[in-house]
Structure formats: structure tokens, C-alpha cells
Amino acid sequence: MNLVLLSLLSLGGMGLLFGALLAFASKKFSVETDPRIEDIRNVLPGANCGACGYPGCDGFAAAVAAGVAPVDGCTVGGAAVAKEVGSIMGIEVAAKEKLLARVLCQGDCEAAKDKYEYKGVRDCVAASMLADGPKGCRYGCLGLGTCVRACPFDAIYISDKGLAVVDWDKCTGCGKCVQACPKGLIELIPESSLVQVLCISKDPGKEVRDNCKVGCIGCRQCVRACRFDAIEFADNLARIDYSKCVNCMLCAEKCPTGTIYADFAKRKVAVIDEEKCIGCTACKRACKFDAIEGAVREKHRVLQDKCTGCEQCVKKCPVDAIHME
Amino acid sequence: MEYIGKIFLILLSSILINNFVMSRFLGICPFLGVSRRVETAVGMGAAVTFVMAMTSLITYIIQYGILEPLNIQYLQTIVFILVIACLVQFVEMVIQKSSPTLYKALGVYLPLITTNCAVLGVAIINIDEKYDLIQTLFNGIGAALGFTLAIVLFAGIRERLELSDIPKPLKGFPIALITAGLMSVAFLGFQGLIK
Numbered sequence: 098m099n100l101v102l103l104s105l106l107s108l109g110g111m112g113l114l115f116g117a118l119l120a121f122a123s124k125k126f127s128v129e130t131d132p133r134i135e136d137i138r139n140v141l142p143g144a145n146c147g148a149c150g151y152p153g154c155d156g157f158a159a160a161v162a163a164g165v166a167p168v169d170g171c172t173v174g175g176a177a178v179a180k181e182v183g184s185i186m187g188i189e190v191a192a193k194e195k196l197l198a199r200v201l202c203q204g205d206c207e208a209a210k211d212k213y214e215y216k217g218v219r220d221c222v223a224a225s226m227l228a229d230g231p232k233g234c235r236y237g238c239l240g241l242g243t244c245v246r247a248c249p250f251d252a253i254y255i256s257d258k259g260l261a262v263v264d265w266d267k268c269t270g271c272g273k274c275v276q277a278c279p280k281g282l283i284e285l286i287p288e289s290s291l292v293q294v295l296c297i298s299k300d301p302g303k304e305v306r307d308n309c310k311v312g313c314i315g316c317r318q319c320v321r322a323c324r325f326d327a328i329e330f331a332d333n334l335a336r337i338d339y340s341k342c343v344n345c346m347l348c349a350e351k352c353p354t355g356t357i358y359a360d361f362a363k364r365k366v367a368v369i370d371e372e373k374c375i376g377c378t379a380c381k382r383a384c385k386f387d388a389i390e391g392a393v394r395e396k397h398r399v400l401q402d403k404c405t406g407c408e409q410c411v412k413k414c415p416v417d418a419i420h421m422e
Numbered sequence: 423m424e425y426i427g428k429i430f431l432i433l434l435s436s437i438l439i440n441n442f443v444m445s446r447f448l449g450i451c452p453f454l455g456v457s458r459r460v461e462t463a464v465g466m467g468a469a470v471t472f473v474m475a476m477t478s479l480i481t482y483i484i485q486y487g488i489l490e491p492l493n494i495q496y497l498q499t500i501v502f503i504l505v506i507a508c509l510v511q512f513v514e515m516v517i518q519k520s521s522p523t524l525y526k527a528l529g530v531y532l533p534l535i536t537t538n539c540a541v542l543g544v545a546i547i548n549i550d551e552k553y554d555l556i557q558t559l560f561n562g563i564g565a566a567l568g569f570t571l572a573i574v575l576f577a578g579i580r581e582r583l584e585l586s587d588i589p590k591p592l593k594g595f596p597i598a599l600i601t602a603g604l605m606s607v608a609f610l611g612f613q614g615l616i617k
Contacts, residue, residue, distance in 0.1 A: 104494050111484070111501060115508040126515040128522075 133162045133185055140181040141171055146249045148172045148271035161186065172196065173250075173269040196270035196285040198253075198263045202238040203295045203358070205258035209237055209309040225279040233308035236298040238282055247277030291344045291360040292337060294319075299332040313356045319348035324385040325407075345386075345405035365406040365421040371396045373418035380410035380419060429560050431616065432553070436564030439616065442540045443572040444609035449540030452531045453573050454598060462527040463577035467570025469517065469528070471563065473509050473535055474544055478562025480505050481545040482555055502545045503536075510536045540569055576605060 137158040145153035149170045151160050160166035161182060168186050169179035175195050183189060215224050215231035221243035229235035240259035252267035253274060263274075263283075275283045286293060294313060298305050302314035315333035327341035328348060335357070337348075349359030367388075369380070376394040388404040391397030399410075399419075411419045442448045449470075456466040481502050489495050514532050518525045525532065535541065544565045548558045579601055588597050 100494065103492050104497055107488055107492060107494065108497060108501065108504075111488075111504060115504060119508055119511055122512050122515055126519040128518050 131162045134158050136185045137161055137182050140174075140178055140185070142173050142178065144173055144249055144271075146173060146271045146273060148273065173271050175269070195288040196272075197265050197268045197288050198270065198272070198274050198283050199286050199293055200238055200244075200261045200263060201282050201284055201293070201295050201297050202236070202260065202280075203311050203356075204232070204234060204237045204309040205240075205256065205260045207258060208311045209234055210307075222279045230280075234298055234300070234305065234312060236280060236282070236296075236300075237309065238280065243277050243279065244274035244283060247273045249273060287339050289344075290337075290339050290342060291363055292342060292346055292349055293358050294335050294337055294356060295358050296356045297334065299334055301333055305333075311355055314354055316353060318351045318353065319357060322347045322351040343407040343409065345407035347405055365408075366401050366404040367399045367406070367408070367410050367419050368422050369397050369399055370418045370420070373416050375416055375418075377415060379413045379415060383409045383413040385409065429557060432557055433560050433564040435616065436561050437568040437571065438609070438612040441568040441572055441609050441612075442543065442565050443569055444606045446540075446543065447606075448543045449538050449569055451534065452538060453569075453576065454595070454602070455534075456528060456531045457573050457577040457580055457598075459527075460574060460577045460581060462524070463573045464570070465517075465521075465524045466528055466531065467566075467573055469513050469532065470535060470538065470541070470569055471566035473506065473513055474541055474562045474566035474569075475559065476509050477502070477506055477541055477545050478548055478558050479555075480509075482548060482558045485549055498546070498549070499542075502542055506541050506545075507536045540565065572605070572609075576602065579605075 134155075135158075138155060141154040141158060143154050147153065149157045149166065149172065151157040151166065151170075154171075157166055157170060161168055161170070168182045168188055169176075171178050171182070210233040211231050212228070212233045213231050215227070217223055217227065219241050221230070221239045221241045224230045224239050224241055230237075230239045232239060238260050240255050240261060242255050242261070244261050245253045245255060249271065250267050250269055252264045252269070253261055254264065256262050261283075270285055272285055275281075275285060280297075282297060296305075296309075296311070296313040298309075298312050300308075302316065305312035305314050313334050315330075315335070317330055317335070319335050320328045320330050324347070325341055325343055325345070327338050327343070329336045329338055335348075337357075344359075344364075346359040346361065346364060349357040349361075367380075369389075374396050376391065376396060378391070378393055378397070380397060381389045381391065385407070386403050386405055388400045389397055389410060390400060406421065408421060411421065436442075440446060443450065443453050452466055452470070457463050484501055484505065485495075485498070489497060489501065510533060513535070514525075517528070517532065544562050547565075548561055551561070553561055580598060583597055583601065592600070
């Protein structure tokens with residue numbers, strides 16, 4: 098009993114003494130830190146993924162408070178976090194569009210040929226060291242899951258046909274998979290984009306055809322079809338300029354190999370509110386598909402079968418009489 | 423005269439022959455973690471030197487002033503760790519105030535001095551060897567100087583390694599570990615210094 102009491106007293110006494118000394122020292126040697134750092138740190142997601150380019154959320158918070166990093170630098174938190182960080186820093190944040198990762202290949206086990214049977218380490222980097230991987234097409238997705246393991250948000254899976262697929266509900270656009278993919282197949286695309294070229298092969302058309310049923314053969318039909326000059330063509334490959342694309346999906350309709358993907362389920366058509374329409378013909382002139390009819394000072398009408406949902410008329414209407422459905 | 427000779431021997435042996443990093447393999451964590459640049463290595467060495475010397479002194483006083491008279495030696499480990507933790511906190515405050523750059527460079531390894539086994543090691547070795555107060559102080563300083571010597575030498579080598587053409591699989595930590603092993607073998611040569 099005596100021993101226990103002695104131990105408790107002496108250890109407790111020492112603890113108290115040291116604690117008091119430290120408390121005194123902390124007053125004497127206190128350093129003023131920016132209180133905003135902690136505030137910012139608290140609104141960040143805390144995944145420490147490093148997508149902002151700083152070592153973890155603490156590093157980013159310190160950089161924002163120092164005015165080095167942009168307030169909307171956290172791609173994972175997106176607009177909501179940017180707004181909160183902005184309010185701490187006293188800066189208005191313009192809404193920035195969220196980016197999502199997209200695997201630019203649809204050459205699965207049915208559509209694409211293999212050139213050999215790979216039995217090595219189940220990793221894309223390892224496989225791509227062996228004659229550019231087992232796929233016939235040297236640009237194609239190997240489906241061994243290097244991106245799946247790189248994803249901190251569990252947003253990528255390998256489909257049963259052997260292709261990497263991004264789950265857009267979970268994707269935060271942090272870009273970890275973009276760096277991990279040895280083929281450079283994953284790209285960050287704006288969330289609003291509904292049309293993508295799902296091929297990065299720069300091989301000539303015949304070679305692509307031999308290896309894969311769904312690859313870009315460089316026929317340029319999409320380039321001719323696009324009325325907004327949004328498709329660039331270089332190295333036997335079509336690329337969409339997302340800043341110009343208006344999601345009219347005409348290129349996807351024209352593509353003979355089905356390489357261009359479009360989310361047709363989300364396609365809308367324009368509808369004119371006849372009560373508001375003043376018959377100015379501004380929409381008729383803006384429409385590049387001749388989908389609007391009507392004379393001056395008369396109510397206009399949208400031809401549903403011709404409308405592609407490019408939304409150009411909505412932007413031009415001076416009285417906001419057009420909306421998308 | 424004999425006493426001074428013994429103190430000199432303790433100092434020499436703790437710096438070179440029983441070097442904490444190279445022979446006793448204590449304090450490997452900061453040795454590998456903070457040895458990228460000579461500058462930070464010197465800073466770490468200085469911090470550890472202060473902590474080790476103070477720890478040796480305070481633990482000696484506590485051991486013979488409190489623990490032994492009260493016959494509660496079994497509390498040795500926890501009390502010594504308490505002392506070390508407080509000292510490290512104190513050093514951290516001082517460095518943060520006086521040199522923010524050094525504070526940033528040392529990073530997480532500064533609070534980790536608390537769990538640096540070399541510091542607890544020197545305190546316990548002092549007691550086990552039954553050194554008196556002056557011998558204890560010199561053993562602590564010697565051990566810390568030995569640690570500083572090892573980490574600064576190692577940092578110098580690693581700075582040069584950065585510039586050399588190293589095979590890809592060995593780049594970074596693998597070559598650092600091999601270097602540390604070779605340095606340890608070299609320090610083995612001091613074993614014959616005292617008969």
C-alpha cells in the first residue's frame with residue numbers, strides 16, 4: 098500500500114512539476130501562427146491525396162493562408178470546399194467546373210485482339226514493359242488494375258470484360274489514376290461534357306482496324322460533321338476540344354466505328370414558350386441544324402426530329418423564351 | 423589524474439567505439455530520416471546533444487535522489503520517458519521560436535526525439551554502468567556527439583550520392599541503407615582502439 102502511494106505521489110509530483118515548467122516555457126516561447134490555417138484545414142476533405150500539389154491537406158492550408166495556393170486548388174472538395182475556403186480568406190470564388198476521370202479506351206476482350214497471353218505480375222506497369230503489353234493495340238487499356246489501386250476513393254473498377262471503368266458518382270477528379278496509368282489512357286474531362294472520343298491510338302487506320310473493332314480509324318467523318326469546329330484531328334486521331342463542344346452529339350452519330358461516345362440518354366431538345374416568343378428570328382438564325390421554323394413576328398416552332406440539343410438558340414433568345422427539355 | 427583519464431576514456435568510447443548509431447544501433451530512425459542534407463543533420467545533432475546531456479543529468483538526479491531512496495526503481499522507464507518527453511517539448515518550443523527554418527526542416531523528426539531510443543538508451547546505460555554525476559554527463563555528451571558525428575558523416579555521403587549515377591533499383595533508401603551498413607563496418611575498426 099505504501100509502495101503504491103509512494104509511486105503515485107512521486108510520479109504525479111514529477112508530472113505536475115514538468116507540466117508547470119512546460120506551461121511556463123510555452124508562454125515564454127509562444128509563436129504566433131495564422132489562425133486561418135487551422136480554419137482552412139478544418140473545411141478540407143482530409144484525404145491527404147496530394148492532388149493540389151502540396152504535401153497533404155495541412156500543406157495546402159498553409160499555402161492558401163500564405164497566399165501562394167489558389168483557394169479553389171482542392172479538386173477533391175470541388176466548388177463547395179472552394180467556397181468555404183474563400184469565405185475564410187475573404188475572397189469570392191467563381192464556380193469552377195468539376196472534372197471527372199475517363200478511361201479513353203473501349204477495346205474490351207470482345208472488341209480488341211491480344212497479341213500474346215500474359216501470365217506475369219497482375220500490374221499494368223509490369224505488363225507494359227513486355228512489348229507494350231498483351232493487347233494487340235499498344236495504346237489500349239490492359240485492365241490489370243494499376244489505376245484501381247491508385248484511386249484513393251475506390252472509384253475505379255475493372256469490368257468483367259477487362260476494362261477499367263470510372264464510377265462517376267465516386268470520382269472526385271483528383272487525377273491520381275491519370276498519373277498511375279502507364280498508357281496515359283485516363284483523362285480528366287469536364288463534368289458537363291457528354292461526348293468523348295474513346296481512343297488514343299495514333300496508328301494508321303488499317304492497323305487500328307486489324308487490332309480493334311472500336312478504335313479511331315482516322316476517317317475524319319466527325320471533323321466534317323461538327324459545325325462548331327470542336328474536333329481537332331492530328332496523328333490519325335480525332336480529339337474533342339471540350340471548350341468548344343456543345344454536346345450536339347452529331348459526331349457520335351456519324352462515327353462509323355462507334356469510337357465517339359455520347360450520352361444520348363441526356364440529350365435534350367429545345368422548346369419555345371409561345372407566350373413569350375416575339376418572333377424576332379434570332380433563334381432561327383442561330384440554329385445550325387435548321388431545326389427552327391417560323392416567319393418574322395410569328396410564333397416560332399422547334400422541329401423536334403432535327404434539334405440536337407446544342408443550346409445555341411437558348412443563348413441567343415433575347416426574351417428567354419426557350420428552354421431545354 | 424586517474425579519474426580524468428577515466429572520463430576521457432568514457433568520452434572516447436561513447437563517441438567512437440560504442441557509437442550509438444554504428445555499434446549499438448540505437449537512434450536509427452532520425453539517422454535515416456534527417457540525413458538528406460548536412461545542414462539539417464547538424465541541427466538534429468545539436469538538438470539531440472542538448473536533449474541527451476540534459477536527460478543524463480536529470481535522470482541521474484531522479485534515479486539517486488528520488489527512485490532509490492524511495493525504493494521505487496521499477497518506475498525507472500516511465501519516469502525517464504516523462505523527462506525526455508518534457509525536454510523534447512521544451513527544445514521544440516525553443517527551436518520554433520529561434521529558427522523556424524530549422525523547425526521546418528526537422529519536421530516530424532523533432533517531436534520524434536521523444537521516442538529516439540538513443541536518448542532513453544543513454545539514460546539507462548548511465549545507471550547500469552554505475553557512473554557518477556560527472557561521468558554520466560560526459561557519457562551523455564559523448565553519446566550525443568557520436569550520434570552527431572554519425573549523422574553528419576552520413577548526410578555528407580548522401581549529398582554526394584544524390585549526384586552520382588546509381589542503378590535505378592538502388593536509388594533513394596536502398597543505397598542509403600547499404601551506405602549505413604558499410605559505415606557501421608568501418609566503425610567496427612575502432613573496437614581495437616582501447617585494450
